[in-house]
Amino acid sequence: MFLTVGEMDKHVQLIADENQIVIHPTLKRLSRSYSVRVSEEIYIAPIKSVLSYAVALHELGHVLGPHQNSLRVLVRERAAWRWAKRNALVWSPRMQEHAETSIHWYEKNYRDIDKRQRSYLAIDDNSG
Known part of the structure; x- marks a missing residue:
C-alpha cells in the first residue's frame, strides 16, 4: 500500500482531532519531536515522509498509548512505538x-x- 504525504498528514490529523490533541508541526528536526500529555499536545516536524509520519504517530502514542505513566523511559518509548506501528496505515522497513x-x-x-526523572520527582515531592 502506498500513501501520499497528504494522506499520512490527514491520518495523523484525524487521530488528533478524534482525541482532541493539538498538533504543533513547527519543528525542523524529527529528533526534536515530543509530546505533552498533560495538555494533550504534540510537537513534531511537518509530515513530509514515512519517517515524519512514524514519528508523529509515535508522539500520539505517548498521549494515547498504554504504559505512558511508567517511571521507566524504555517502557514508555517501546509502548509508544508499538502504538504507532499498530495505528499506522502503512509501516515500511524504513519506519x-x-x-x-x-x-x-x-x-x-x-x-x-530515568535517574534524571527520579531526581525531578524527588524535587516535586519536596516542594509541597
Missing part, C-alpha cells in the same frame, strides 16, 4: 528501522534519563 534506532538509543541511555 521500522527508525523505530529500532530510536529504541536502541534509549537502551543505551535509559539509566541516565
